[in-house]
Amino acid sequence: MRAIWKGAIAFGLVNVPVKVYSATEDHDISLHQVHNADGGRIRYQRRCEVCGEVVDYSDIEKAFDEDGRTVVLSKDELKSIPAENSHEIEVVQFVPSEQLEPMMFEKSYYLEPDSKSPKAYVLLRRALEDTDRVAIVQFALREKTRLGALRIKDDVLVLQSLLWPDEVREANFPSLEADIRISAQERDMSAALVESMAADFEPDSFTDEYQVQLRQLIDAKLEQGESLDTEETFGVEAGEGGKGEVIDLMEALKRSLDRKRGGGEAASAGGSSDDEADTDEADTGDGEAEGAKPARKASGTKASGTKASGTRAAAAKTGTDDAKPAKSSAKSTAATKSTAAKSTASKPAASQTAGSKSTGTKSADSKSTGTKTAAKPAAKTTRARKPA
Missing domain, CATH: 2.40.290.10 (Ku70; Chain: A; Domain 2)
Structure with missing residues (x-):
């Protein structure tokens, strides 16, 4: 320096x-002006409007105009x-x-x-x-x-x-004087968007994209000449890239939040609870009986929806004292139901429905008590009968 x-x-x-x-x-790429017809460099001349001569810089002084009078100030006078x-x-x-x-x-x-x-x-x-x-x-x-x-x-x-202070202009905008009402939901949504974008400022993580793309354009023009295709160079049509006008403020806030949360909108549309996902996996089994589907839906419900306390107590006796999370019990029950549904194809419809209800009750009981069900032994018996 x-x-x-x-x-x-x-x-x-x-x-x-x-x-x-x-x-x-300043690291900006320096551009100069040329004549578009032949590429000739444009030069500016300091020409006097009185005599028409081109004046050297050393012969130029500064002046001030006031009330039709011009006051010329020499370099020495300014230095004084x-x-x-x-x-x-x-x-x-x-x-x-x-x-x-x-x-x-x-x-x-x-x-x-x-x-x-x-x-x-x-x-x-x-x-x-x-x-x-x-x-x-x-x-x-x-x-x-x-x-x-x-x-x-x-x-x-x-x-x-x-x-x-007198070099800083005042911002006086009549549009801001209007009574603009912001709802509590809009404020909460905007605060959530701010929180999702909160970070420590790191200047090195930002880039002057215009200068990078200008360098890219110059390199492409040097290589391709007049056959330059800007759409191929940048991947978009010339002039594109602007953002459209926001019409629905709440919708814009929601979409912004979904984007920052990693596609939350798609996740909320396609996502499901663990119990529902486990039930869906059981529904994909081959050769299922239609009568077993209502029982599987019942097993996906919460234990609070089951009122048969006597049945819960009886089912709890058949389990072990070793407790497991409700999610694991639900998976075990769903897998058992799928196997049981395959084997019941040869049974009468009445017994098949009853078996499904029994399985649904055990699933609900296992959720409420957090214990293993007696479904695993039943699954083994079913597998033994399958070859017959």
Whole structure:
């Protein structure tokens, strides 16, 4: 980096010599103007409107027009302004950082110690750290007196030039004066969307997509020449990519939440509880009897829907004392029902329905008690009969 200015911070009677460096730089791809007919470079000439001659930059002065009169100011006259010759960054206040309006920030500069001993520099930095405040300063740079904020970044003093208050426009929009009502549901939905997008700010994770795509366009044009196909280059038609107008605010909020939650809308449409999923797996068995389906639906219901307490007690006696989660019991029961349904094809319809009801009761009982059912032995007996 090259220093653009040298001066000193006036911290009371303490003088802190510093060098000033631009803290930011522009990486945008530079484009120039050409004649579209032959590609000739367009040049701008400083031509005098009185004599018509092209004027060298060294022969140009600055002027101000007022009431039909023109006041020409020479370079030497401009340099005679006292503020222009000042190389002092004067600390005038120390304020809390939250009182600074971000809209007033203009440009940032790094300050480097410009003396053999940087003790005064470190002292000012420590003072800002210990008090947790920002120094408000005044200085002159490039023919303008400026207001600035002196803060710390990675042990380096940073000077941020500020706009003067009269340089910040007021936002006066009549459309915001209307009585706009926001429902509680809309506020809750928008708060949920904010929460789903909450994260720590990491500037390195963002990219200037326009500059990347501009470089892509330049490379493609160099390779393909006038036969360039922008739709093939970018995968979309030229001019596409804009977002449509939002008409239904609630619908837009819902769709945004679904997208951030990883397709929650699709999950809510196709998703089901574990018990229902297990029942669906049992329904896919081959050669099922129609009479067994009502019993399987009953087994997918919660235990609170079963009122036969006497039957529950009898079924509990047949199980073991080793408790298992209700989900595992439901899976075991569903698998047993599927096997039992296959074997009952040769039985009378009445006994088949009764067996299905019995199985449904055991499933409900197993959910309410959290114990194993006696279905496993029955399943083994069924498998033994299947060859016959």
